[in-house]
Amino acid sequence: MDWLTEFPQLPGRDLRLLSRTIDQYYRSFSRAYGDDIEAFFRPLLDFLLWFETLLQQTPWFIVLAAIVAIVWFASRSLKITIGTAIALILIGVFGMWEDTMSTLSIIVVSTLLSIVIGLPIGILMSRSDKVQAAINPILDVMQTMPSFVYLIPIVMLLGIGLIPGLLVVVIYAMPPIIRLTNLGIRLVDKEVLEAANAFGSSNWQKLTQVQLPLSLPTIMAGINQTIMMALAMVVVASLIGVRGLGQPVLQAITNQYFTQGLLNGLAIVAIAIVFDRASQAYGRRLQRHREAAHG
Template identity: 65%
Template sequence: MAEKSWLTDIPEMDRSSLLQLRKTMDGAYRDFSREYGDSIEAFFDPLLTFLIWFEKLLLNSPWWLVLGVIAGLAYAASRSAKLTIGVAVSLVVVGYFGMWDDTMRTMSIITVCTLISIVLGIPIGIAMARSNRVQSTVTPMLDIMQTMPAFVYLIPVVMLLGIGRIPGVIAVVIYAIPPVIRLTNLGIRLVDKEVLEAATAYGANPRQRLLGVQLPLAMPTIMAGINQTINQTIMMALAMVVIASMIGVKGLGQPVLKSITNQYFTIGLLNGLAIVVLAIIFDRVSQAYGKRTQAHLGGGHE
């Protein structure tokens, strides 16, 4: 005898209720999308405008100028001539194989996602550190953001905003922002209470304690969070390039997707290697900068 499905153990009335609940939720989301979709798109228009502008800036600027700026930033962050030369040579090789434009598109998305994660994450982390209620509310949300698969929260975003760059940016930021929030909160909470009491005794108000005592002392931990956020943003953005290409985001992911659907081995291999090169460049530079900054803020020596 065939085994019964566990669904058969659910009373018919309960199954009807579950089906009705799903239909109600689907209908509510469709109504919400129709009612507020245009307003939400308008809210993200400035971000889309900036993203398009930055992408065009990288694409329209002379390659040698972009290469020089990236190499200069790499040296400023790492103070390593070997790493800087490696970054320059890697990008020259990427350009030589005809992948410069797609690499610049992907780099623009990575940069914007990193900036958004830092700009939003630090204030949220500060709010969590100053209020246990905020912390208890935000922490479960961060847990969900870090564990939920990207496809799950990409579906409602695409349904709401359509295909394009913004859904891809939102998906990356959702995954990448938790570290900077958590470590900003942790860094501020770990500040010695005696130091805060001394600041209060000298007449410092809450704002002065935050800006003059807590944030400077918590900066090494915050920088660790920012560095981890940069790394997660980079890894997530590069992992998402193929998924994002399915919803219209241009970059290195589209040739990879094309190679998968049409069995173009060389195109997929070269663009996959370009993704790896980009990941290594950002990872090594951000790690070097993070180590230097933490050593400086922690009173160490470079």
């Protein structure tokens, strides 16, 4: 291993100086533009607060009925629907309803935001190998970077609160929808695209009427994974002020409240299972519909 001693290394003093310089520039940037960036995200914060208030202040039985109806529409499975109703009733009985609604609001908003941002990026990647080669390393970093590292620059820039937590969740959860949108569109049968070209379809018509409908089951799998990764960030996001089931879990860790941590952890698991089963069932329904249409 003598070659290691000959490997050029940056002197420790120079490395510390470089690190301090970068930190100073970032602090200057956050002081100069932090308020403007916060104002840019203000409408998103207002929407998130409105949605959270709507879920919390609406009578529980109406919210329960709405969620059960959505699950039934997505899955058309009596077992999944009854399981969802039982899970939500137990969450209410154990006094975790408000925290669950807070968690549900940030998961729904972060998933919608991930879809709005990730879907166009996935479409763009599917149209160009160069764009795919450029974006794939970024997605690799987003998926492998420890989640706590995301907190540092965002908290320095925006402080503690809902929006920094939402951004952390979106950054961590967005890669699956981008990757699977790209994959789904690339897997569309070339013969189908040739038939669309023969009918004189424009690029927009091919995308909206052929590629996206045929790749929808794969895109739904991406949405499913995005939801699961967003739920995995609930406890981490609670470190920077995100309300919900993550905060009682964090309190249980610091104060050794085993029962509190277990119950809130099980509530997170229950929500994850509901989202997972409903979205997977909906994806299978789309797949069967696609096969029937082309059978």
